[in-house]
Amino acid sequence: MHPKSGGIMEHAGKHALVTGGGSGIGKDIAIALAQAGAEVTITGRRAETLGAVAAEHPRLHAQVMDVDDENSVRDGIAAAAVARGPIRICVANAGIAEGGPFEETSLAAWRKIMTTNLDGVFLTFQAALASLDAETQARMIVISSIAGVRGLKNAIPYAVSKHGVIGLIRGLSEEYMRRPITFNALCPGYVETDIVRNQLPGLMKRFDVDEDGARALIAKGNRHQKLLEVDEITAAAIWLCSDGARSVNGQTTEISGGQV
Template structure:
């Protein structure tokens, strides 16, 4: 119960990596606000633990983020743990990427993290200790073909936490990035039908194709990212700041 009495906020907390982290924080005693755009998904996740609290919020909408986080802090206290996890993963050839595609990716993955951190920091007192984590990707530390806007956003959020770690160095707040490889989530599973058609393979064959992106050639499980997040939130990680934690079965 290390986090008893703390208020944690996890964007995109209704599914996948975000849900795993939110649930672990709740089990560790935190009151957790989980945000997302789909009320039904949030409600299903919130039913898993009495300390999970749903908040409809769109990270691409400035008013939604600022008002939502302020309201959550009024109910549960300053945001002592903030996990900026909400994001989208879409790809395609660079030559066919439209400006609208580019801006949608930036608004969700990069602007959303900026707004989330700024609003969460605004809830803190000068002496409040806090942990700020962004969920980046292995795409944040290397280039991925056919996913240029996504790659740019994941590099961008690493720049965000590195800059913030310097700006807030004199305060008891840390900023770090998780950089997982391919995790067995609904987003990854959603790619399987297209791969099955493209390569004429069965479901396992499609999973094997994706898993090649991880050095140990298997899909990561959600709890592997959750474990890293919980360590970064712990007191033992109080001097870990401005870092990228790569979780991909080997060196990226």
């Protein structure tokens, strides 16, 4: 059993969808939801990666989908809903992280991040909501970042995109207040995932440090100066999906080892 699923089949019979479910935070959340009884559609651009993850649990189902492409999102989520039912749990996790000085940021780079991190969430939520009738209970969660609640130098487009998805869930929580749907954001600090690991070579070269030194530099971005583990984010997501969180709506949960 996943360490955060508790062996409780709370989500038996529900259909969950996790974008970016082929690695990192998305993969871990998807596995936990499957072990809690949900039929989980995992989406991403690489069929081989998704297939390998889906093979890890019989309730994981691969769906090739690119959040940068409107038709891919709408058609992919509609097909998943036909196959496994309305999207009762939607985790908008797919995103990219790129940085650099603001004055050197091109409009193309800006738009690339907005398309994936903000437009992709808009499309995912809109398509998932279209699968629901007015009475169906649902949970919509976006994986934002501590960059969504504070400034982050040398990553302005990323920070703006993560601020944007928080505005999205706050607005949606008001618009759908009379329906049994909640919208919330998780805001992790620096997590031990491929996104962090991919930054290590550049930091090693820039600061003339070894891999441990580069990892320590990133960890300083968390208040307790340790990298977060993926299961910490999964635990928060599983709680937001639980019946006990049914009145938690329009909120941000910051996971960064201390006050942001």
